[in-house]
Amino acid sequence: MNFSTRIELDAALDVADYLVDEGLSTALFLAWSIRQPLLLEGEPGVGKTTAAKAMAAVLGGPFLRLQCYEGISASEALYEWNYSRQLLEIRLAETADAAIEATDLFTEDFLLGRPLLDAVRHPGPAPAVLLIDEIDRADDDFEAMLFEFLGERSVTVPELGTFEAIEPPVVVLTSNRSRELHDALKRRCLYHWIEFPDVARIAQIVRRNVAEGAEPLVDAASAFVRRARELGLDKPPGVAEAIDWVGALHALGVTNLDDAEARRTLTAVVKTPDDLRTAHAAIDTGELSVGADG
Amino acid sequence: MAGSGVLFRTVDRAVFAAALVDRLRDAGVAIGLSATNRFVECLRVGRPADVTSLYWVARTSLVSDRRDYATFDAVFDALFRDESLAVGAGRHNAARATVRSEGSLVHRSAPVDGFALMAGRASVGQAPEFLDPDPDAEDGSDDALEVPELLPSALTGRVDTPFDRLSADELALFGGWIQAHLADFPSRRGRRQRPSPSGGLIDVRRTIAEARRTAGEPVALARRRPRRRPRGVVVLADVSGSMESFTRVYLHLMRALVTHGQAEVFTFATELRRVTVALRDGDADTAIDRVSDEVADRFGGTRLGDSLGLLTASPVWSNSVRGAIVVIASDGWDAGDPLTCERNMARLARMAHRVIWVNPRVAAEEFAPLVGAMSAALPHIDVLLSGHTIRSLFAVLDAVIDS
Numbered sequence: 248m249n250f251s252t253r254i255e256l257d258a259a260l261d262v263a264d265y266l267v268d269e270g271l272s273t274a275l276f277l278a279w280s281i282r283q284p285l286l287l288e289g290e291p292g293v294g295k296t297t298a299a300k301a302m303a304a305v306l307g308g309p310f311l312r313l314q315c316y317e318g319i320s321a322s323e324a325l326y327e328w329n330y331s332r333q334l335l336e337i338r339l340a341e342t343a344d345a346a347i348e349a350t351d352l353f354t355e356d357f358l359l360g361r362p363l364l365d366a367v368r369h370p371g372p373a374p375a376v377l378l379i380d381e382i383d384r385a386d387d388d389f390e391a392m393l394f395e396f397l398g399e400r401s402v403t404v405p406e407l408g409t410f411e412a413i414e415p416p417v418v419v420l421t422s423n424r425s426r427e428l429h430d431a432l433k434r435r436c437l438y439h440w441i442e443f444p445d446v447a448r449i450a451q452i453v454r455r456n457v458a459e460g461a462e463p464l465v466d467a468a469s470a471f472v473r474r475a476r477e478l479g480l481d482k483p484p485g486v487a488e489a490i491d492w493v494g495a496l497h498a499l500g501v502t503n504l505d506d507a508e509a510r511r512t513l514t515a516v517v518k519t520p521d522d523l524r525t526a527h528a529a530i531d532t533g534e535l536s537v538g539a540d541g
Numbered sequence: 542m543a544g545s546g547v548l549f550r551t552v553d554r555a556v557f558a559a560a561l562v563d564r565l566r567d568a569g570v571a572i573g574l575s576a577t578n579r580f581v582e583c584l585r586v587g588r589p590a591d592v593t594s595l596y597w598v599a600r601t602s603l604v605s606d607r608r609d610y611a612t613f614d615a616v617f618d619a620l621f622r623d624e625s626l627a628v629g630a631g632r633h634n635a636a637r638a639t640v641r642s643e644g645s646l647v648h649r650s651a652p653v654d655g656f657a658l659m660a661g662r663a664s665v666g667q668a669p670e671f672l673d674p675d676p677d678a679e680d681g682s683d684d685a686l687e688v689p690e691l692l693p694s695a696l697t698g699r700v701d702t703p704f705d706r707l708s709a710d711e712l713a714l715f716g717g718w719i720q721a722h723l724a725d726f727p728s729r730r731g732r733r734q735r736p737s738p739s740g741g742l743i744d745v746r747r748t749i750a751e752a753r754r755t756a757g758e759p760v761a762l763a764r765r766r767p768r769r770r771p772r773g774v775v776v777l778a779d780v781s782g783s784m785e786s787f788t789r790v791y792l793h794l795m796r797a798l799v800t801h802g803q804a805e806v807f808t809f810a811t812e813l814r815r816v817t818v819a820l821r822d823g824d825a826d827t828a829i830d831r832v833s834d835e836v837a838d839r840f841g842g843t844r845l846g847d848s849l850g851l852l853t854a855s856p857v858w859s860n861s862v863r864g865a866i867v868v869i870a871s872d873g874w875d876a877g878d879p880l881t882c883e884r885n886m887a888r889l890a891r892m893a894h895r896v897i898w899v900n901p902r903v904a905a906e907e908f909a910p911l912v913g914a915m916s917a918a919l920p921h922i923d924v925l926l927s928g929h930t931i932r933s934l935f936a937v938l939d940a941v942i943d944s
Contacts, residue, residue: 253587253594273587273597280586283579288607317768318736330755433605434573437583440607479818479831520857521815 250276256305264455265294265301266448274439275302282374284397284418286382286433289441291423292485294452298441299378299419306417308373313362315385321392325402326364329357353406363393364410367402371414382432383422390432397435444486446473452486453493460493467504467537468493472516478529480522488516504537506530554584561599561620568616570609576602592621726802727866727942729894731770740766772894773865774804774941777852780836781810781843783872787901787929791870792829794934796820798941805861808836809848815858845875845914846882853888866941867893870928872902873915883917890921897940899928 278285303310340347449469529535589595747763798804822828
């Protein structure tokens with residue numbers, strides 16, 4: 248797929264059931280057209296990961312995902328040597344009485360690609376979409392290791408040389424801001440902060456995800472979630488909670504959401520004891536209610 | 542849409558980008574050369590046709606931190622539109638970085654000219670000026686604020702001034718300073734182990750798991766060490782009438798602890814109230830106003846002993862006290878029974894890692910812990926500090942950090 252303007256990408260993402268505003272679509276369009284990595288930040292549940300998946304669906308290339316966690320190491324991100332095959336090769340050579348050199352063992356045949364190397368080696372024509380998810384969970388040294396890949400779009404294997412990207416991948420990094428990322432990493436990336444969507448947008452997104460949800464139910468639930476966020480809860484509910492909630496209500500056979508029904512299923516939206524107490528109190532006082540439109 | 546779009550038909554993109562970046566850098570947004578290059582590239586492919594799309598292209602490619610969005614919006618709006626037309630996605634605090642509107646050189650309808658921007662930059666009179674001389678002090682991002690020993694010059698003369706004689710601005714400046722001071726939050730050794738190349742213990746399970754991939758031969762030894770977790774900090778602030786002049790500045794200290802670590806903050810006068818969530822607000826003044834709104838019983842009487850009891854007995858809140866550093870800011874005047882206070886203090890001290898009591902009255906020469914609750918609590922306190930001036934509050938911070 249080829250896009251000459253942002254509007255075309257917008258339309259394609261819409262077909263893939265991912266709704267974007269102008270800021271996010273500009274960011275995705277630029278990430279695709281100049282192939283700079285894009286760093287997406289935002290509160291949990293605003294669709295950072297889904298953005299990358301939607302991009303992959305739209306572009307038609309493979310979707311490679313690297314989930315970061317504490318203690319993730321280079322061998323899980325870049326490449327590994329297939330040690331067992333190398334040993335096997337040596338045994339075979341021994342039984343055949345053939346001479347074997349170190350250079351025979353360190354060739355591309357024995358190289359196991361991990362997401363970053365796979366992204367670089369992907370031949371195209373559609374670019375691969377590489378998602379480096381929750382980069383804030385990884386350690387500092389892992390972040391530093393990414394610099395070569397992000398800056399030069401290449402991966403160096405000391406024994407073989409440097410792999411340059413054939414069709415540069417579209418790289419999306421996400422972060423939940425659980426810690427500050429290094430400036431050097433930010434400098435190499437385009438950056439976009441995804442704002443929490445408004446009621447109409449939440450309703451649209453929920454409707455795309457829970458197709459069977461009745462319209463008044465979706466609207467009421469979206470407005471309720473948006474208002475619940477204004478209570479200053481410890482863990483404010485996100486779009487994902489709204490989707491789950493409407494799914495749950497639908498499974499329970501609820502077609503018309505009222506305060507009593509909302510109370511009963513509140514645990515799908517609000518998930519800590521303190522927050523539950525606050526939310527119930529807000530329903531009592533009418534501050535948080537299904538009916539009134541805020 | 543042919544060529545490079547309507548906005549940039551006659552403009553040298555590089556000059557335009559350099560001029561805009563120069564403005565942003567003056568306003569305090571850190572933008573490097575590579576980002577500027579990227580911006581020019583983005584202008585080429587993005588072909589912004591109106592101010593809104595220019596806004597998104599510029600923000601995506603130049604700004605790499607959400608906290609800079611407000612400043613960016615202010616500079617951008619001053620250059621390209623009337624301030625009333627701000628489209629910036631809204632919730633961040635545009636009000637804090639105010640740019641005088643007469644600084645706006647280019648009107649919305651006029652074509653953008655990079656050279657005009659450059660020229661405007663050179664003549665001092667036309668350049669946008671920031672009204673707030675120290676817009677960054679709140680975030681603690683000012684370079685001078687990061688070195689613990691240095692004080693912002695505005696504060697140096699005021700370190701020994703009692704709080705009741707400080708102005709609101711000085712208090713805010715102080716809040717920012719604390720945030721920078723708290724860079725190393727106290728930590729404790731966690732129960733879990735985590736992989737670490739320099740760890741002291743050999744991770745047998747992982748070594749063997751990895752050896753499976755290398756035909757059963759342990760090629761590299763995996764190591765691990767206990768992970769460090771931030772130590773819990775629980776602050777109990779007395780908001781009764783007798784503490785009135787200290788409450789606001791203590792709230793600044795607490796907000797710093799909440800935003801930098803995972804501190805829990807409770808206020809008490811006649812009832813115990815958790816205000817952690819309110820203090821977490823991005824803007825210091827909003828946060829503190831929210832707390833003032835939420836705390837209905839402030840500047841009333843004190844029920845210290847009962848509040849402590851409520852905290853240690855609460856199934857939800859008491860967990861935050863366990864193994865934590867507990868800071869109690871109170872003058873120790875309690876309307877309740879000293880025996881209750883003594884019992885609950887003893888329980889709190891057993892649960893907590895360390896109990897720090899901040900009492901502004903300690904500084905007075907004639908002070909003796911004669912007040913019922915204070916003398917009852919005294920045996921269970923690890924550190925008793927005064928905290929009546931900025932200098933003495935630093936001692937409180939040091940006590941928290943060193944724990």
